[in-house]
Amino acid sequence: MITAKLNDISKKYGEINALKEVSLDIHTGELLSILGSSGCGKSTLLYSIAGLEKPDSGDISLNGRTIFSASERTFIPPEKRNIGLVFQNYALWPHMNIYKNVAYPLQIRKVKKSIIKKEVLEKLELVGLSGKEKKYPHELSGGEQQRAAVARGLIMKPDILLLDEPFSNLDAKLREKMQDELKRIQKLTKLTMVHVTHDQEEAMRISDRIAIMNKGRLLQIGEPSEIYDRPKDVFVAGFVGKSNLISYDTIKNYLPRKVKNDLEEKSLNKTKTILVRPEDITITDTENNTISGVITNKFNKGSVYMYNIKTGFHDFVIQTDNRCNYDINSNVNIMIKKGCVI
């Protein structure tokens, strides 16, 4: 099922194409991440869905109702879209305690007090803030403030909850915890969520699907594994995870037969660049079908090692488990297990 449909959305600020012909279906009950570097148009896309920006062209529908259409001159204002926002610039009100902050969307809808109380306590429990009702925002940690903002977003039972870089101000450890929390809440409530981030690890960790944007365009949308294993082009490959990008002609002699056969079939009529992920290369004792090189750099990443290996034709980045321990300057043979054509 589709909750929201964006069709051919474009938006210009002067000469800048903030959005260029973006079409996108948001599936009911999914957590979709919009991923891209600074200035690629992520926020403009989210604000267009929320009704805080007016695109120049295209249409947006929510549960079958047109909420924006440039050609039909339809523009439903934000407060009539039933969309929840967890945005940096719609932060908690400092003069209201947490109870009042979370209750606010229901108060302005004139919901009965007893229902408001039940809903607020339920939502605070869901986000792990029971007992903090009387605290003011400045008395909470950054993570707790974000939880309260999520509770406020959830309370109005929106058709979609939009989150704009909700964890960007948190330290790395807390950020991971909050990412897992958001995923848990999303699975529990089955609410449709669209989340904007420039952090590819965050997107890979929590999303059902990821939409990759660059310069106002939507480049690829798919499940995290699809984006990682079958990126559409060099930009996506480079943006999500580490990659070795080599021309097919350069590398073909070093590929095991099975991989080569698979790639040769697919590489017909393509640009013939091969993407090999670092974990799809092994260091091996055999010399058959392998590439010799020298280790130029090494990083310990906890459970894995990352190596830079210089060969006669390419500087590879490879990842091994931490039992595979070699020193810098060692001569090694490497073998490619898997690659894909992009």
Ligand SMILES: Nc1ncnc2c1ncn2[C@@H]1O[C@H](COP(=O)(O)OP(=O)(O)OP(=O)(O)O)[C@@H](O)[C@H]1O
């Ligand atoms: N109100 C505005 N007036 C003029 N230019 C704008 C305006 N809002 C955004 N832009 C420009 O449009 C482009 C897209 O901006 P947008 O904020 O959507 O990007 P973003 O991907 O969310 O970036 P960030 O991650 O830095 O927030 C940028 O080049 C930005 O400078």
